[in-house]
Amino acid sequence: MTRMSGQVWVSLISLGGVALGGVLSYLVQHRTQSAERAEWQRRQLAVSEARRAERLALLERFIEVGAEAERAAFSRPADHDHTDPWYLTASDAMNRLWVAERLIRIQFPLPVHEAARAYFLDLNRTVWEGLPEGESVRDHLEANRLAFLDAARGAMG
Secondary structure (H helix, E strand, O other), X not given: OHHHHHHHHHHHHHHHHHHHHHHXXXXXXXXXXXXXXXXXXXXXXXHHHHHHHHHHHHHHHHHHHHHHHHHHHHOOOOOOOOOOHHHHHHHHHHHHHHHHHHHHHXXXXXXXXXXXXXXHHHHHHHHHHOOOOXXXXXXXXXXXHHHHHHHHHHHHO
């Protein structure tokens, strides 16, 4: 009988050891998974912040070059040729704006690109063709410029 109760105790202690080992193993795995999840979330947040910064830089570039192109539209001479300093400045600004507009298509949802495209086309027409006498460049471009800015703000959250 003592031999039997000794075997029971050994079995119970062995079972307790197995149970304790299982609990400890579970706790270590749970802690490791929690740390991995936290690290994954930190990486996702870093990627998200980097994308946001990249998008903000692109918006800044588009707005800056758009302002240069608007200044060219404001100062558009009645007569100019391909060697005129105004033409060279306007051409450079419009080329850079064209590139920035294409990058917006890559980085932003379609409604933002559509608004950027409408602003670009309107500005392009204004720079190269001018406006009827008495019409204001600022007033002419305002609707498309604001539509673009509103769409961009909505996309950036």
